[in-house]
Each structure stands twice: as structure tokens, then as C-alpha cells.
Amino acid sequence: LPGGKSAVVGANVMDAITPKALSTTYNNFYEFGTDKADPARNAHTLKTRPWTVVVEGAVAKPRTYGIDDLLKLAPMEERIYRLRCVEGWSMVVPWVGWSLAELIKQVEPTGNAKFVEFHTLADPKTMPFVGSRVLEWPYVEGLRLDEAMHPLTMLVFGLYGEVLPNQNGAPLRLAVPWKYGFKSGKSIVKIRFTEQQPKTAWLKAAPQEYGFYSNVNPKVDHPRWSQATERRLGEDGIFAKKRPTLMFNGYESQVGQLYAGLDLVKNY
């Protein structure tokens, strides 16, 4: 899946790209198991075609897209984003896709649309751990509408120039590079525009640990570990000191203005 060069500011970080062998075998995708190696082992059962994405809620033109419509909706771009997991590790991944704003503009959100909800697939037949009690299924994530409209917020169909492997969220997923990785839902089946802040999966499971915003922020610690530093997988040796985590994962100049005046400690 080739992608052209992106004109979006901040779309190509200079960091070394994480080897594909790591970023496609070390995944959090609990529908296929909670161990990082589980998704690569188990996700072969996922059927990515036919695939539809329902776009509904506070929009003038609700619509159900087939995966082939989405692949053609906008020109594919390759973007090299940092991915910072809330657990304290990070990767650098060359994603292929386009800005979610392209789709949002097509469906024309109404004045009531304040938030966007992303529902991901929960199919017990193909996802062995959908029955587990770790989270409430389906996995739901959400963004404020202005966050979703930001050009860096990306709908992803591929990585390393290839079609997304199942364990990375095929056939389409989100990439929101300034937020912790869990904000970027995998295998999306529904996009819903709402007036109320979405009740997201981790917020329901552990509200004191995972907030709605979950912006990467080295100054706001997770209750069980520090977020000040991170381990870059494949690059930092076992005994290397962890590297400092950057405010908004290094995308502060692009997204900082979205949060002007917002208390980021309270709104973690």
C-alpha cells in the first residue's frame, strides 16, 4: 500500500523507524489476548473483507462506507509518527493513510457534534478474548471534534508501505500521535458524532488511571508509574537510561493550541 509524501506539518519525525519485526509483534490488542505477543499469534482469524464502517450521529450526511470506498476517499500518505504507549514504551511507525478530517468533511457534522466516538469490532467468533472481563466490549474510544479534525489525526490503512497486518488493527485504525496509544482504536467499524463526551473503554475500566484526554504528558504521572521517561523499543539497549518523554509526544507546536486554558493535570 504505497503512500505519497505528506504536506501535513509534523507528519514526518526524524527519529529512527522501529523495525517492522518489533512493531508487528509487540501489540496491545486485547480482543486477541492481553500478552503483547498474543495479537500476532491470534489475529489471523480476523476477517477484514467485506468490511463496512458506519458513520452516524450528529451529521448531515450519515453513511455506511465499504472498505474500498475508504481506500479511495483521499490520496494515501506515508507519515512517520512517534507512538507513545501509556505503559512507558514507544515506537516510531511509518503509517499509510490520510487525515480523518477528509472523511469528517464529507459527512458534514451538525452544530450538535462536539465529540467523535470510535467503535471497534467485537466479534467473539474471530476474536478469542472478546469474552474476557478485562474491558467492556466493544472497545470504544473518542476524541473532541477539534482533535478529530486536526490534520495529524490519521485514519490508517497500512504501515511500512504495506497493508495493515491484522494485529496492528486491520483493515483500518486511528493514529493520534500526541495521545497515548490506546486512544487510537483498531479495526474500526463505527464512527459516531455526539454531543456528550463518549464513555470510553479505559475510562470505564479504570477512571482514576486513564482519562478521556490521555495526552502524552511527562509531567502527569500514571498512578502506578512515572510518565517522565520512555523506552524506545529496538533502539534503547536494556541497560540504557530511558529517554525523556516529550510534551504532547513532541507534537506540542502542532497541537498545543487545542488545549489553551485547559488544566492538563485535571484533564489527564
Added chain:
Amino acid sequence: MNKLLLHPAAKPLLLALALLPFAQLLWGAVANTLGANPAEALIRGTGDWVLRFLCITLAVTPLREAFGLTGLARMRRMLGNVAFFYGVLHFLCYAWLDMGLDVPAIVADIPKRPFILVGTLALLLMVPLSATSFNRAIKALGAARWKRLHQAVYATALLGLLHFFWMRAGKNDFGEWAVYAVVMAVLLGWRLRRRLQRHSGVRLTS
């Protein structure tokens, strides 16, 4: 079985066996076969083995009494020391791989995070036990006092269990934790029952 346990080679053999996971983790770290996040694999791997060897150590007395395996008794202190060894490794992995051996940061981190505090307490409780794990210490302390001191291992086991519970609580992922909890409940429950029986026994004969 008891004959095998009393064989002079049994103890060194068991020790070698108990250190196999350490060798495996060390080899994995050197050969880089611990997956994408080797630091995490080492921290978690050593922690798993602390809990396992605590269970194994606590199983010695019940197994000895239930099956008449008197030969097991001489393994008990060694197994406890193995648990302590993995505990020290676990702490070192945290201090080095997670905290970069930054002492002020570690000192600040421990009281800040309840699950790390509890884990550290569990390890500290094992220090006097490991330090008195030789015959002369038993003589110096007197068997009764030594025994009472070494009952601190029950607290270590429970704190270790709580530490692991909190670590998994964020993901509501208690499957593996429940296995350790059941094993420890059986092993500690067996002791509690025995103690209660002894007390009622005393009353019957008096």
C-alpha cells in the same frame, strides 16, 4: 522418594534446577531473545519467580507432613533463599532497567506508588530471614525465636500477592493472580487449620 531427597546430590541438584529460570533470563538478555521489550520481560519474569518460589517454600512443610517426606525439610531454607535471590534480582531490574539506577528517583518512587511500596516491604521482610538462614544463627537466636522470626515469610507472601494484584488491577486481569492466590490460600490455610487443631487438642487433653 524420601531416599532420593536424602541423597547428598539432591540439594545441589535442586539448587541448580531452581537457578535455571535465572540462567534462562540471563541468556535471553544476552542473546536478545526476550522480545521487543526485554527490560519489561526481565522485570516481570523475575517477579513471577519470586511468587513461585515463595509458594514452593511454603509448600515444603505441608508436603513433608502430608506425605512423610522428611527429606524435604533440609531444602526449605535453600528454597527460601532462592525466593529472596529472585526478589533481589526483581528489585535490581526495577532499579536499573526502569529507574536507571537514579537513587533519588527510586527513593521518591517507592513511597509514591503503593504497589511498589508493598513490593519493597515484602523484599525488606525477607532480608532478616535470609540473613539468619544458617545453622549458627538458629543456635544464636534459639529455635523458638528463630521460628517466630521466620514466620515473617507469611507476611512477605501476602504482601507479594497484594503487589501482584495491584499491578494487574489496572487491566482487571486477575486470571494468573488467582492461581497464586489459591495456592497461597491453601498453603497458609493448612497452617491455620493445624494451629487451630493444636489449640483445641491442648484443651481436650488438659
